[in-house]
Amino acid sequence: MPKVLVIVPFPMDAGNLEKRRAQLKAVRLGPDIDFEFRPVAIAPANYVSQQDALLADIGILEAGLSAQADGFDAVCIDTVSDSGMSALRSVLDIPVIGPGRHAMLTALMLGEKFSIVCMWDRWRPLYTKTLAELGLEGKCASIRAADLQPNNQELLGGREDEVFPVLLDVATRCVEEDRADVIVLGSTTMHEAHEYLAQRLPVPVINPGPLSYRLADAAIRLRLSHSKTTYPTPLTPRAAAIAAMGAAVRGR
Amino acid sequence: MPRILVINPFPLDAAGVARRAAQSGHVALDPGTELVYRPVKFSAVSFMSPHDWLMMDLGVYEAGLTAEQEGFDAVVIDTMSDSGMAALRSVLSIPVIGPGKASMLYAQTLGARFSVLAQWKPALPRYRKVIRDYGFERQCASVRSFDVEPDFVNLTEGKEDKTFPTMLAVAMRCVEEDGADVICLGSTTMHQAADYLAERLPVPLVNPGPLSYKLAETMLALGLSHSRKAYPAPLVRKDELVQGIVGAAAASN
Numbered sequence: 001m002p003k004v005l006v007i008v009p010f011p012m013d014a015g016n017l018e019k020r021r022a023q024l025k026a027v028r029l030g031p032d033i034d035f036e037f038r039p040v041a042i043a044p045a046n047y048v049s050q051q052d053a054l055l056a057d058i059g060i061l062e063a064g065l066s067a068q069a070d071g072f073d074a075v076c077i078d079t080v081s082d083s084g085m086s087a088l089r090s091v092l093d094i095p096v097i098g099p100g101r102h103a104m105l106t107a108l109m110l111g112e113k114f115s116i117v118c119m120w121d122r123w124r125p126l127y128t129k130t131l132a133e134l135g136l137e138g139k140c141a142s143i144r145a146a147d148l149q150p151n152n153q154e155l156l157g158g159r160e161d162e163v164f165p166v167l168l169d170v171a172t173r174c175v176e177e178d179r180a181d182v183i184v185l186g187s188t189t190m191h192e193a194h195e196y197l198a199q200r201l202p203v204p205v206i207n208p209g210p211l212s213y214r215l216a217d218a219a220i221r222l223r224l225s226h227s228k229t230t231y232p233t234p235l236t237p238r239a240a241a242i243a244a245m246g247a248a249v250r251g252r
Numbered sequence: 253m254p255r256i257l258v259i260n261p262f263p264l265d266a267a268g269v270a271r272r273a274a275q276s277g278h279v280a281l282d283p284g285t286e287l288v289y290r291p292v293k294f295s296a297v298s299f300m301s302p303h304d305w306l307m308m309d310l311g312v313y314e315a316g317l318t319a320e321q322e323g324f325d326a327v328v329i330d331t332m333s334d335s336g337m338a339a340l341r342s343v344l345s346i347p348v349i350g351p352g353k354a355s356m357l358y359a360q361t362l363g364a365r366f367s368v369l370a371q372w373k374p375a376l377p378r379y380r381k382v383i384r385d386y387g388f389e390r391q392c393a394s395v396r397s398f399d400v401e402p403d404f405v406n407l408t409e410g411k412e413d414k415t416f417p418t419m420l421a422v423a424m425r426c427v428e429e430d431g432a433d434v435i436c437l438g439s440t441t442m443h444q445a446a447d448y449l450a451e452r453l454p455v456p457l458v459n460p461g462p463l464s465y466k467l468a469e470t471m472l473a474l475g476l477s478h479s480r481k482a483y484p485a486p487l488v489r490k491d492e493l494v495q496g497i498v499g500a501a502a503a504s505n
Binding site: 026027028029030031097101102105106108109110111112113134135136138139175179180181182198202203204206207210211214215218221222223224225226227228229230231 | 278279280281282283349353354357358360361362363364365387390391427431432433434450454455456458459462463466467469470471472473474475476477478479480481482483
C-alpha cells in the first residue's frame with residue numbers, strides 16, 4: 001500500500017495535528033493509500049521574514065530527509081510556501097509535492113487567471129517567490145489579504161463567524177475587481193473555510209492541502225517524479241549533520 | 253463511480269478506438285472509474301493547418317455536447333491540441349480535460365523547463381502558437397520533431413524498431429542541447445513509446461493521455477471544475493445546428 005508522508009511545518013501536539021489531518025476529509029483518495037502526518041522539530045514561530053523562510057526550509061528538509069529510506073512513496077509539504085521542497089527534491093527520488101506551485105498550476109487548468117486569498121499581508125512574499133520561480137507572475141490576477149492574524153496551531157476553530165465572511169468578501173473582490181477566474185487559498189491552515197467559500201463564490205476555489213494529497217496519489221500511480229536536472233543531487237549530502245540538527249532541537 | 257467520456261478526435265473504427273483505449277494501461281485508475289471512448293463523427297484528415305484545427309474543434313464539440321445530459325461525470329479529449337475543449341467548457345459544468353495545456357502545466361510541477369516532442373515538421377507551427385498563446389515561452393525549452401509522418405489509426409504499431417530510437421535521439425537533444433528538464437510527448441498517439449522513452453531518458457516523461465485521466469479523477473475527487481468566468485456560457489445554445497452540420501459533414505464523406 002502506498003504511504004505518503006505529510007510534513008507539518010510547525011511542532012504541535014496531537015490535537016492540533018488532528019486539525020491538519022482533517023484536510024484528508026476534503027478529498028476522495030485512491031484505494032489503499034495511507035497518509036502519515038509528521039510535525040517538524042525545527043521551525044520559525046511563523047512565516048513572515050527571510051529568517052523564517054530559512055528556518056522553514058531547514059526544518060522541512062530535516063523532517064523529510066529519511067522519507068524514502070523509511071519506505072514512503074511520496075512526500076507532501078503542508079504549507080503553501082513550498083518551504084523545503086527544492087532541497088528535499090534534490091535528495092529524494094520519490095515525488096515531493098509543494099501545494100503552492102501545484103495549486104497555482106492546477107488553477108491554470110481551470111481558468112486564465114487566479115487570485116490568492118490569504119489571512120494577512122505578511123504572507124505575500126511566500127507567493128511572489130513561487131510565482132517568480134515559475135515565471136507565471138502574469139497569470140496571477142491579485143494577492144489579497146484579509147488582515148486577520150493567523151493561528152498555525154488552532155487554525156480557524158472558534159473564529160468561523162469572524163473569519164469566514166471576511167474571507168468571502170476579500171475573495172469576491174478578487175473575482176469582481178481583479179477578474180480572477182479561480183481562487184487559491186493562501187494557506188493550508190485556511191482549509192476549514194474552503195467549503196464555506198466554495199459554496200458561495202461563482203468561481204472554483206482551490207484547497208491546496210487536499211489537492212496536494214490527491215496529486216501525490218496521481219504521481220505515484222503515474223510513476224512520475226520531479227526532474228533531476230532542475231533539482232540536481234548534491235555531490236556530498238550532509239545527512240548526518242542535518243540529522244544532528246534535528247536531534248539537537250528534540251533533545252533540548 | 254465516475255464515468256468519464258473520452259473523445260477520440262478522429263472517426264476511428266473499433267480497432268482504432270482500441271489502440272487509443274490502451275492508454276489506460278499506463279496508469280492505475282481508481283477502482284470505480286469507467287472510461288467510455290467515443291470517436292467523433294467528423295474531423296480533419298490531416299492536422300497541420302488552421303482549417304484542420306477548426307474542423308476538429310467542431311467534431312469534438314459535437315461529440316461531447318450532450319455528455320452532461322447523458323450522465324457522464326467528466327470529459328477527456330484525446331488530443332494534445334485540446335480541440336473543442338474551450339467550446340465544451342462553455343456549455344458543460346462537468347470537468348472537461350484536454351491533455352495539451354494541462355500536460356505543459358503539469359510538466360512545470362516537475363521541473364523548470366519542458367520540451368515538446370512533436371511528430372512531424374508540419375505539426376510544429378501549432379505547438380509554437382499555443383505555447384505563445386499560453387504564455388509559456390519562458391518555460392518551454394524547445395519543440396522538436398522526430399520527422400515521421402503520423403498515423404492516427406495505427407499509431408506507432410509495427411514501426412517500433414525504427415521509430416522509438418529516433419524519438420529517443422530527438423528527446424535527448426531536447427535535454428542535452430535545449431536544457432529541457434521534462435519531456436512532454438507531443439501527442440496522445442505516441443503513448444505506445446512512453447515506457448521505452450521513460451526507461452531511457454534522464455528526465456521525467458509526461459504521457460499526456462494517462463495524465464489526463466488522472467487529472468479528471470483529481471478534479472472529481474476535489475469537486476473542482478473549470479471557471480465559468482473563463483468559459484462563459486452562451487446566451488443561446490445551438491445544439492441542433494451543431495448536430496445538423498456535423499451530421500451533414502459526416503454523411504458527405
